[in-house]
Amino acid sequence: MTTRIHEILKKYPSELLDEWLTTMTASGVRRDALMKEGELRDQCADFLRLLTRALEQGNVSDTTASVYAPVRELLERLSRSRSLQGFSPADTATFIFSLKQPLFNRLRGEYVKEAEVVAEEMWCATILLDKLGLYTTEIHQRTREEVIIRQQQEMMELSTPVVQLWDRIVALPLIGTLDSGRTQTVMETLLQKIVETGAEIAIIDITGVPTVDTLTAQHLIKTVTATRLMGAECVISGIRPQIAQTIVHLGVDLADVATKSSLASAFSWALKRLNQTIGTGGQGQRALAGKV
Structure with a gap:
């Protein structure tokens, strides 16, 4: 034309x-x-x-x-x-x-x-x-x-903050749905924090996760596996009764993963695992009883 x-x-x-x-x-x-x-x-x-x-x-x-x-x-x-x-x-x-x-x-x-x-x-x-x-x-x-x-x-990165709770202990509080894309971000953020802090125990708190289905459980297991490959132990906290029932009903195997009902319980477990105690004055003291 x-x-x-x-x-x-x-x-x-x-x-x-x-x-x-x-x-x-x-x-x-x-x-x-x-x-x-x-x-x-x-x-x-x-x-x-x-x-x-x-x-x-x-x-x-x-x-x-x-x-x-x-x-x-x-x-x-x-x-x-x-x-x-x-x-x-x-x-x-x-x-x-x-x-x-x-x-x-x-x-x-x-x-x-x-x-x-x-x-x-x-x-x-x-x-x-x-x-x-x-x-x-x-x-x-x-x-x-x-x-x-x-x-x-950006929101996904902001919604997956990893904080250092104590010497060699980090925590990752999850809020909202855990899909494949977010799982990748969670893994990268958590593993990077483990490298930066030299953490030996990572606490993944799912108190803010509304529901846990088979896919969500699989994502959690992948995160736990990746954390172990970095040489750190992993504990999942925030296991509410209804979530526990759902996991059992779905037949998801979390037998080899440490789980706790609350973040406080997971933190206490982590301290014992590392032979650490919290003094009455609020200062962290490392117990030497288990030192080889």
Whole structure:
């Protein structure tokens, strides 16, 4: 498909820019609370300039062609920034769609005596701007998904803190559902903390885990196994009566894993395991009775 649209863009750049901004204002597309007028004008001017260059090659149908690469790069930057600024996908796409009216008006005025040419050029312009508008929607959605994934990862890291309770004792309190992705984060965080502190006992507290099913139990066993491979013992605390019944009903084998009903019980078990005691003055004292 060939087009004369680039002739209009080259002949009336400033007029199209002003009319485009006016159209966005009249249709309510502009969001002055989110973007200043000067920034919007610069974006429109850059788009018109790059689109004119691309159309000089005569290609109006294939927006994936190399000549449109600068246009796509610009739209990608605009879509990502608008997504982070709070614009909706519809707002971002309509930014491109709103150029249709000024462009159609100029085409009708330029080829007033050539109705067939006007119809053909308007159809070409519609296809072109629709494709570019939809492209901004794809980028906008992709950016939102990336933000959501990043936030989920950050929340996952924050929800799996490993704390050092005592000399050679660390604890990992779990809250919420334990799925495959989170299990990997739990393992990495716990193992890294064991290396950093030289811990010999790790307490995994599941008081905040609402339910334990077969998959959750398997994830716990994997974490225990990984901890043992690092040379540390592992104890699971927070085993409530209903969770104990569920584990038995599911037939999950935790026979070789130390379990306690509370974090306090697990901590007491860990102290005895390491032959340590807590003095009455609040200071930790290491019992030497078991020293070889």
